Amino acid sequence: MPTRLPFRRLLAATAASGLLSAPALAAEPPITIGLFTHLSGNFAEYGASFKNAVELYLDKVNADGGVNGRPVKLVVEDDRNSPQEAATVARKIVATPGVVLAIGSWSTTASLAAAPIFTEAKIAQISPTSSHPDFSKQSPYQFRQNNTDDVLAQYNADTIHKQLKANRIVIPYSQDDWGLFTVKATSAAIEKDGGKVLLTEAVMPNARDFRPLVSKIKSLKPDGVFLALPYQEASIFIQQLRQAGVDIPVGGGVPLTSPKFIELAGKAAEGVVVYSIFFAGDPSKKAFTDAYRAKYNRTPDQFAALAYDAAGVGVAAIRRVVQSGKPLTGQSVRDELAGGPPYEGVTGVTKYENGNVRKAPTFLVIRNGEFQLNK
Amino acid sequence: MLELFASQILNGLAIGQVYALIALGFSLVFGVSNLINFAQGALFMLGAFIAFTGVAVLQLPLPVAATGSVLIVALLGMLLERVALRPLENAPYIAPVLSTLAISLIIEQLAVIIWSPESQSFPVSFDEATYYFGDAYITSTDLLIFGFGALATLALTLFLSRSWWGRALRATAQDRDAAAQLGVRTGSVRQLAFALAGALGALSGVLVALYFKSVFPQMGLPFGLKGFAAALLGGLTSTPGAVLGGLLLGVVETLASAYIGEGSRDLVAFCLVLVFLVFRPHGLLGDRRLDALGGASGAAGAMPTTSVLASSSSQRGAVRAWELPPWGFLAVAAVLALLPALTQNAYFLQAVVYAMIFALLVASVTLVSGALGVLSIGHTAFYGVGAYAVGLLARNFGWPAEAALIGAATVTACVAVVAALPLLKLSGHTAALGTLAVGQIGYLVFMS
Numbered sequence: 001m002p003t004r005l006p007f008r009r010l011l012a013a014t015a016a017s018g019l020l021s022a023p024a025l026a027a028e029p030p031i032t033i034g035l036f037t038h039l040s041g042n043f044a045e046y047g048a049s050f051k052n053a054v055e056l057y058l059d060k061v062n063a064d065g066g067v068n069g070r071p072v073k074l075v076v077e078d079d080r081n082s083p084q085e086a087a088t089v090a091r092k093i094v095a096t097p098g099v100v101l102a103i104g105s106w107s108t109t110a111s112l113a114a115a116p117i118f119t120e121a122k123i124a125q126i127s128p129t130s131s132h133p134d135f136s137k138q139s140p141y142q143f144r145q146n147n148t149d150d151v152l153a154q155y156n157a158d159t160i161h162k163q164l165k166a167n168r169i170v171i172p173y174s175q176d177d178w179g180l181f182t183v184k185a186t187s188a189a190i191e192k193d194g195g196k197v198l199l200t201e202a203v204m205p206n207a208r209d210f211r212p213l214v215s216k217i218k219s220l221k222p223d224g225v226f227l228a229l230p231y232q233e234a235s236i237f238i239q240q241l242r243q244a245g246v247d248i249p250v251g252g253g254v255p256l257t258s259p260k261f262i263e264l265a266g267k268a269a270e271g272v273v274v275y276s277i278f279f280a281g282d283p284s285k286k287a288f289t290d291a292y293r294a295k296y297n298r299t300p301d302q303f304a305a306l307a308y309d310a311a312g313v314g315v316a317a318i319r320r321v322v323q324s325g326k327p328l329t330g331q332s333v334r335d336e337l338a339g340g341p342p343y344e345g346v347t348g349v350t351k352y353e354n355g356n357v358r359k360a361p362t363f364l365v366i367r368n369g370e371f372q373l374n375k
Numbered sequence: 376m377l378e379l380f381a382s383q384i385l386n387g388l389a390i391g392q393v394y395a396l397i398a399l400g401f402s403l404v405f406g407v408s409n410l411i412n413f414a415q416g417a418l419f420m421l422g423a424f425i426a427f428t429g430v431a432v433l434q435l436p437l438p439v440a441a442t443g444s445v446l447i448v449a450l451l452g453m454l455l456e457r458v459a460l461r462p463l464e465n466a467p468y469i470a471p472v473l474s475t476l477a478i479s480l481i482i483e484q485l486a487v488i489i490w491s492p493e494s495q496s497f498p499v500s501f502d503e504a505t506y507y508f509g510d511a512y513i514t515s516t517d518l519l520i521f522g523f524g525a526l527a528t529l530a531l532t533l534f535l536s537r538s539w540w541g542r543a544l545r546a547t548a549q550d551r552d553a554a555a556q557l558g559v560r561t562g563s564v565r566q567l568a569f570a571l572a573g574a575l576g577a578l579s580g581v582l583v584a585l586y587f588k589s590v591f592p593q594m595g596l597p598f599g600l601k602g603f604a605a606a607l608l609g610g611l612t613s614t615p616g617a618v619l620g621g622l623l624l625g626v627v628e629t630l631a632s633a634y635i636g637e638g639s640r641d642l643v644a645f646c647l648v649l650v651f652l653v654f655r656p657h658g659l660l661g662d663r664r665l666d667a668l669g670g671a672s673g674a675a676g677a678m679p680t681t682s683v684l685a686s687s688s689s690q691r692g693a694v695r696a697w698e699l700p701p702w703g704f705l706a707v708a709a710v711l712a713l714l715p716a717l718t719q720n721a722y723f724l725q726a727v728v729y730a731m732i733f734a735l736l737v738a739s740v741t742l743v744s745g746a747l748g749v750l751s752i753g754h755t756a757f758y759g760v761g762a763y764a765v766g767l768l769a770r771n772f773g774w775p776a777e778a779a780l781i782g783a784a785t786v787t788a789c790v791a792v793v794a795a796l797p798l799l800k801l802s803g804h805t806a807a808l809g810t811l812a813v814g815q816i817g818y819l820v821f822m823s
């Protein structure tokens with residue numbers, strides 16, 4: 001498109017003048033990292049969190065003189081949260097000269113679709129948020145930043161059994177891959193710790209009338225409910241549960257850490273305990289939270305924190321390669337990622353074991369309409 | 376045990392009265408215009424959202440917002456009749472049905488654009504009270520819905536039996552031409568019916584929003600379907616029937632949810648509809664008008680269609696068809712087969728592949744609709760069966776792709792034959808509704 005050319009030139013000119021003013025960085029060729037996530041369509045705000053956080057981290061790296069004087073450049077692609085599109089943009093990223101690391105994508109499905117392409121190109125792929133155990137089993141080139149669903153199952157059990165001290169537990173779960181896996185693994189973890197699961201019941205997507213289930217729960221007289229439900233269903237369920245006068249403790253999985261849950265459930269959400277590996281209100285995460293707020297004028301969510309750490313652990317591996325004097329390739333970065341020392345980030349410690357991590361949970365409770373640390 | 380059963384019955388009545396309210400809107404329109412208004416669900420959703428906007432954005436008190444919403448949606452109902460249905464007055468009956476279906480999709484998409492696809496909390500200014508009877512309970516919102524529902528039913532019944540307009544409405548419902556000869560403006564009467572249906576839809580929308588304390592653009596379809604199923608159980612034309620149908624549906628699906636499992640609720644609900652369609656097509660309290668429409672193997676006549684098969688015989692004059700000789704298909708296929716040689720653009724090739732898949736799907740719908748005169752609404756169920764069969768055969772049984780394809784087609788054909796068995800006795804409207812029920816049942820079976 002000819003109309004775009006002047007703008008391109010302008011960009012090139014500004015870039016050149018920028019490089020001139022920073023001669024230390026201009027001397028060395030840049031290091032390139034690819035980022036792909038959904039920047040349009042439904043849930044695009046989560047993709048924006050990814051991009052914001054990674055850019056924030058790389059800005060900091062470049063302001064501090066880059067990696068041994070070499071600036072780090074970011075290539076961003078939109079995969080629209082679709083597996084087909086993710087595979088397409090993955091090809092685009094591996095075809096970009098100088099790419100040594102890729103970060104993406106948001107959903108397990110899109111990340112899986114891109115995986116074979118990075119494997120073939122021998123470039124490491126860090127998905128900040130894929131939680132399905134299968135993702136890191138694809139090849140030695142797949143890494144993640146969050147806990148897998150089987151680790152989360154133990155945290156689910158801890159939430160309801162240890163934090164809320166419930167022994168006779170009921171679990172409504174959503175009728176999908178995630179819900180089926182979660183209810184099975186969570187029940188097993190609860191029973192192993194000496195608790196008892198009285199009832200597990202599948203809930204169809206978009207179900208709204210939970211009164212039959214609530215009456216059933218009422219008649220069983222449990223002392224805790226764990227919700228393996230998306231926040232929409234969970235918010236209506238808990239309203240109808242409280243409406244029926246059932247005031248036993250309720251715990252929830254990762255979906256309930258969404259502020260939308262509090263907004264939709266209102267007063268019924270009070271006292272619900274959830275867990276997260278990142279909490280913006282945590283004083284020890286203040287530096288990151290403040291920097292993110294200053295640049296984007298919003299509070300970072302868990303997705304932003306995970307993407308920030310993905311960039312962090314990736315740049316640390318690149319730095320080790322450069323400092324060791326080995327040639328900087330996708331393969332050498334992957335090897336450093338896999339065998340590297342523990343990396344302390346805003347979501348906990350990353351130490352890769354077959355591409356997986358194990359990060360400790362922070363338990364949160366909903367009080368006065370907001371999340372607080374559960375002490 | 377008995378106490379639990381009693382409380383489940385109460386739960387069923389609570390949700391059933393919601394269905395009953397939605398069902399009233401359907402039966403009103405069907406009674407007057409013999410038309411299944413698929414847009415009823417969309418009007419219902421709009422009613423909830425307009426009230427939501429009034430309360431949450433404009434800070435109006437709830438009664439004002441609710442009244443405003445009822446009035447606006449009543450006007451929209453009239454507009455709907457004028458724009459989408461009046462021009463199709465003498466068209467084949469499938470045309471207005473499709474028209475309302477299209478309108479409902481348009482309204483839903485608009486709502487997604489205006490109000491975002493997310494659920495939103497419906498602010499309720501007053502605190503809700505719960506009344507207990509042992510383990511069973513009802514809430515003040517249930518009583519509110521019951522009050523308004525009873526009031527609406529009563530007002531509607533009085534209006535239809537006592538007022539001049541109501542009598543005109545019933546006269547038009549019985550015989551439009553005779554009513555017109557006696558000086559009734561049947562056009563205005565139809566508009567009145569749609570306005571009333573819109574008002575009822577909005578009222579039920581607001582009450583449902585209160586019941587769930589939230590609104591979401593996708594609420595139209597599931598509740599519209601349930602309301603419609605309730606109307607069908609009641610007999611489609613009868614006001615008390617709609618109420619009874621709603622309550623029956625609510626109780627049956629609640630018991631299913633309680634004693635079989637939450638997942639089976641919709642499955643049981645649509646099986647009930649199918650059973651009624653087959654064994655008692657005129658519903659609980661309906662008259663035999665459905666028979667005349669092709670209920671129990673009545674003479675509905677073949678449906679005028681857009682199908683290639685039909686247009687090659689009787690309707691050639693009315694529908695312009697572009698004839699392709701048999702070898703033409705081969706020629707087109709040959710040209711398409713060469714495409715990959717011409718372009719390597721993955722995006723373009725993918726688009727063509729999708730187009731071909733849709734063409735195949737359309738061909739299969741046309742075959743049923745055109746050759747048999749049955750509007751197959753639940754057709755995607757077979758699309759799903761095929762997809763799942765390929766997946767299962769290839770993955771779990773390790774069949775090669777080509778064999779899996781043929782195997783899946785065979786499996787799907789068998790499933791379709793079995794699924795069609797209960798529908799053989801039906802035709803016209805009821806057959807279309809039957810396919811809808813079968814489609815829903817199919818969808819729910821996949822989900823589990």
